[in-house]
Structure formats: structure tokens, C-alpha cells
Amino acid sequence: MSRTVWPGTARPESDVIVGLMSGTSLDGISAAVVRFREDADARIAPELLAFVQCPYDSTTRTRLAAALNGSKPAEYARLDFDLGALLGAAAISAIAEAGVAHADIAAIASHGHTVWHEPPHATWQFGQPAVIAERVGLPVISDFRVRDVAAGGQGAPLVPIADALLFSAPTHWRALQNLGGIGNVTIVPPAASVATLASVRAFDTGPGVVVIDGVTRALRPDLQFDEGGALARAGAAIPVVVDASMMHPFFTAEPPKSTGRELFNDAYIADFIARCRAAREGCTDADVVATAVSLTARSIAHAFNKFVAEPVAEVVLSGGGARNPALFDAIEHEVLAISNSSGFERRGIRRFDDVCFNGDAKEAVAFAFLGWLHLEARAGNVPTATGARGPRVLGTYTPA
Numbered sequence: 001m002s003r004t005v006w007p008g009t010a011r012p013e014s015d016v017i018v019g020l021m022s023g024t025s026l027d028g029i030s031a032a033v034v035r036f037r038e039d040a041d042a043r044i045a046p047e048l049l050a051f052v053q054c055p056y057d058s059t060t061r062t063r064l065a066a067a068l069n070g071s072k073p074a075e076y077a078r079l080d081f082d083l084g085a086l087l088g089a090a091a092i093s094a095i096a097e098a099g100v101a102h103a104d105i106a107a108i109a110s111h112g113h114t115v116w117h118e119p120p121h122a123t124w125q126f127g128q129p130a131v132i133a134e135r136v137g138l139p140v141i142s143d144f145r146v147r148d149v150a151a152g153g154q155g156a157p158l159v160p161i162a163d164a165l166l167f168s169a170p171t172h173w174r175a176l177q178n179l180g181g182i183g184n185v186t187i188v189p190p191a192a193s194v195a196t197l198a199s200v201r202a203f204d205t206g207p208g209v210v211v212i213d214g215v216t217r218a219l220r221p222d223l224q225f226d227e228g229g230a231l232a233r234a235g236a237a238i239p240v241v242v243d244a245s246m247m248h249p250f251f252t253a254e255p256p257k258s259t260g261r262e263l264f265n266d267a268y269i270a271d272f273i274a275r276c277r278a279a280r281e282g283c284t285d286a287d288v289v290a291t292a293v294s295l296t297a298r299s300i301a302h303a304f305n306k307f308v309a310e311p312v313a314e315v316v317l318s319g320g321g322a323r324n325p326a327l328f329d330a331i332e333h334e335v336l337a338i339s340n341s342s343g344f345e346r347r348g349i350r351r352f353d354d355v356c357f358n359g360d361a362k363e364a365v366a367f368a369f370l371g372w373l374h375l376e377a378r379a380g381n382v383p384t385a386t387g388a389r390g391p392r393v394l395g396t397y398t399p400a
Contacts, residue, residue: 014106016049017375018091018138019368022083022113022127024181024261025209025320026064027224028055029087031094032364033105036372042194046166046369050098051361054090067115067126068261076115076126083113084131091136107139108132109371109395111363117145117260123155129398141371141395148381153388156258157184160202160385161373162366167356168192172313175304176352177331179321180363182260183208183300186385187310202385203255203307206299207264209321212292214269219285226289229326235286237294238279245272245295246302255307256387293330296321301334318352318359370394 019032033049056064063079071079091108112127129142145155163176163186170191177185186202209225216226226232250259276288304312315335321327332349352359370380379391 014104015372016100016105017368017371018094018105018108019364019366019371020087020091020108020110020112020127020132021364021367022087022111023319023363024114025213025225026056026061026181027320028053029090030360030364031090032361032368033094033098033100034365034368036369044165044369046365048357048361048365049100050094051358051364052090052094052097053360054086054093056086060086064113064115065266069266080126080128081131083126084128085135087112087127088132088135091132091138095136102137105138106375107141107371107397108136109141109144109367109369109374111144111367112142114145114260117155117258117262119149119154119156119258120152123149129396133398133400137400139400140398141374142398143396144367144370144380144394146396147392147394148386148388151381151388151390151392153381153383153386154256154258155386156260157186157202157204157385158370158381158394159184159363159366160186160188160200160382161197161380162362162369163202164188164192164197164200164382165194166365166369167316167362169314173310175308175312175315177205177300177315177317178363179208179296179317179319179327181208181210181213182206182258182264183296183321184258185300185303185308187308187312189310197382198384200382200384201255201310202382203303204258205303206251206259207292207296208319209296209324209327210261210264211269211272211295212289212321212324212327214264214266215273215288215292218269218273219288225320226324226326229293229324231286231289232293232324232326233286233290235284235288235290237290238276238283238287239294241272241275241279241291242294242298244275246298251299251302252306256385290326293324293327296327297330297334300331301338304335305338315349316352316355317349318362320360322351322353322359 112125380394
């Protein structure tokens with residue numbers, strides 16, 4: 001297939017891209033090797049060739065968490081380079097798993113790790129692309145959020161174009177709810193195409209697992225997350241704390257909107273735990289975790305009830321939170337409760353794994369797709385989702 005080539009970006013005629021993602025949950029790097037195929041009707045299909053997850057060690061997690069709360073310039077600069085090396089190593093692992101030759105890979109598309117996100121003023125992702133290019137020997141496309149923010153957008157969510165063009169349902173409206181550190185949803189019409197992108201809406205719903213993981217790590221330092229939802233299952237949520245938390249202006253603000261660890265930071269976690277302790281005599285650690293689960297579920301149901309008018313027939317959950325059975329059940333309970341009272345059509349709550357492929361790979365595949373779109377000189381943002389002034393080609397290109 002003939003392709004538009006940016007000046008100075010000579011590369012193989014390949015549709016294989018490596019997507020790299022480091023999310024707000026601080027758990028590690030996801031790397032996917034993906035081949036994109038476009039048919040004569042402009043339908044695009046992703047083929048997942050390999051997917052690997054590279055967990056962060058405790059030192060890296062601590063450094064990233066500290067950067068989110070303010071670090072010295074020297075530490076920022078070193079962390080940017082060190083994370084680039086880790087992203088490069090993840091790409092090498094994924095390429096080896098896929099068994100694809102370097103000559104057959106067009107580029108690496110790296111989201112990096114968001115250290116600060118404050119639209120419309122700035123957005124900042126670590127993971128130096130020059131380091132990735134040097135380590136792997138392939139061109140790198142990075143800094144996807146910057147152009148959308150520069151164009152007046154939120155710079156997030158950026159996954160909606162993949163949700164629409166790769167993961168729409170053939171006959172019904174679908175809501176794709178991601179449960180990474182932050183929760184975000186994309187509302188997609190049936191058989192979505194470039195022509196129907198104006199119908200696509202997306203926005204951050206609030207916490208995904210960031211509060212759940214945060215209180216778990218604070219209360220049980222030996223745990224990185226509430227594995228299997230065991231703590232939440234053993235506790236009972238405190239409704240008054242959830243009610244008070246939902247009073248934050250973010251939840252009532254109209255889309256487009258985005259949030260991050262700038263709001264759900266260490267101070268927020270400490271305050272959340274304190275409010276749980278004050279609200280219930282004898283409050284257990286499990287009660288606090290259960291309350292955090294309830295907050296995420298309530299925020300998602302609130303978003304659907306207040307901001308979704310489309311006839312959504314199916315909600316598809318992805319991200320690490322989709323594997324927490326306590327969270328899955330809480331979301332199902334809350335969303336189906338509002339569906340019964342508001343006319344929200346019910347087809348069910350499903351996991352992405354049951355619809356497409358491994359849901360943990362979804363965001364890495366989405367950024368691989370943004371890299372593919374960059375090489376095609378096609379817009380990667382959805383202005384109805386981000387609020388940007390118009391479609392923009394996203395990312396910057398670093399040669400091999």
C-alpha cells in the first residue's frame with residue numbers, strides 16, 4: 001500500500017508497529033507488536049503478534065511516584081533517560097516474542113509515562129525517545145498528547161480513535177470503559193468509521209484503580225494491589241465517604257474532561273483513609289479498600305447517568321481493574337441500577353478479553369495505532385473527545 005512519507009522519515013513499507021504504554025497505575029510497561037491491515041472499504045483490523053508486560057521494580061515505582069509529587073531537575077532528567085532505557089528493553093522483549101525482523105517493523109510508538117498533565121497549560125511524558133531509538137535501532141514516535149493540548153484540547157483520552165476504528169460493534173452502540181489508574185470511557189456508534197468519528201465521545205470518568213491501589217499500598221505495604229479483590233470482598237463500603245468524594249467538581253464538570261494523579265495523589269489517598277476511619281468506628285483496612293472500589297464504580301455509573309444519552313447496549317471493561325472481581329461486580333451493580341431507572345439499554349457488562357483479545361494489551365495496541373496513523377499522516381485525535389480545535393496528526397518522529 002502506498003503511503004504518505006513525512007520528510008526525512010524514510011522507513012520500510014511495513015504495517016507492523018510496536019506500541020509501548022506505561023500507565024498511571026505504576027505497575028510497569030506494556031508492549032505490543034501489532035500489524036495493521038486496511039481493506040478496500042477502509043476498514044482497519046489489528047493483528048496482535050505479541051504482547052509482554054514488564055513490571056517495574058520497587059525502586060522505579062518509588063522514583064515515578066516521587067516525580068509525580070515533585071522532584072529536582074536532575075532527577076527528572078535522569079528518570080527521563082532511565083525510563084527510555086526500560087521502554088527500549090520492553091520493545092526488544094516484545095519484538096523477540098513476536099519473532100519479527102527489525103527490517104519488517106515500521107516504528108515504535110511510545111506513550112511513555114505521564115509525569116504531569118494540566119490542560120490547557122501543559123502535559124509531560126517521560127521516556128526519552130532518543131534513548132529508545134538508540135537501544136532498539138528503530139524510529140520512535142512519541143509525545144502524542146502534546147499536539148492535542150497545543151490545539152486547545154485535553155490531550156486525553158487518546159484511545160477513542162482506536163476504540164472507534166478498531167473495536168466498534170457491528171450493530172449496536174458500545175461503551176468501552178478503561179480501568180487503568182484513571183478510568184475513561186469511549187461511546188462508539190455501530191460499525192464506526194472515519195465518517196462517523198463526529199459521533200464518538202469520550203472522557204475520563206475519574207479513578208480507575210488509582211485510589212484502590214493507593215489505599216491498598218498505604219495500608220498493606222506488602223501488597224502492590226488488592227489481588228483478586230480479596231480485601232474489598234472482606235470489607236463493607238462506607239457510603240457517606242463515597243457520597244462526599246463524589247462532590248468534587250471534577251465529577252460534575254461537563255465533558256470533554258480529563259484527570260490524573262495530579263488530583264488522585266498521595267495527599268488524596270491519605271485524606272480518603274482518614275475520612276473512612278472518621279466515618280465508621282472500628283473501620284478496617286478492608287472497609288477502606290471496599291469504599292475505594294465503591295467510589296470507582298459510583299463514578300462510572302454517575303458518568304453514564306449524567307453524560308451518556310446515546311443508546312448504549314453494551315459496556316466493555318478493559319485494563320487492570322477489569323481483572324478485579326470485586327470492582328467488576330460493583331460496576332455491574334451500579335451501572336445496571338442506573339440502566340433500569342434511566343432507559344439505558346442493557347446488553348450486559350463484559351470484559352474486553354471476551355470481545356477481542358487480551359484486554360491488558362488494549363492501550364499498547366491503541367498507541368501502536370496512533371503511531372501507524374502518524375506514519376500515514378492521518379489525524380489521531382477525536383476532537384469531540386478531547387475538545388481540540390480540530391483533527392491533528394499526533395506525535396513527534398525520532399529517526400533510528
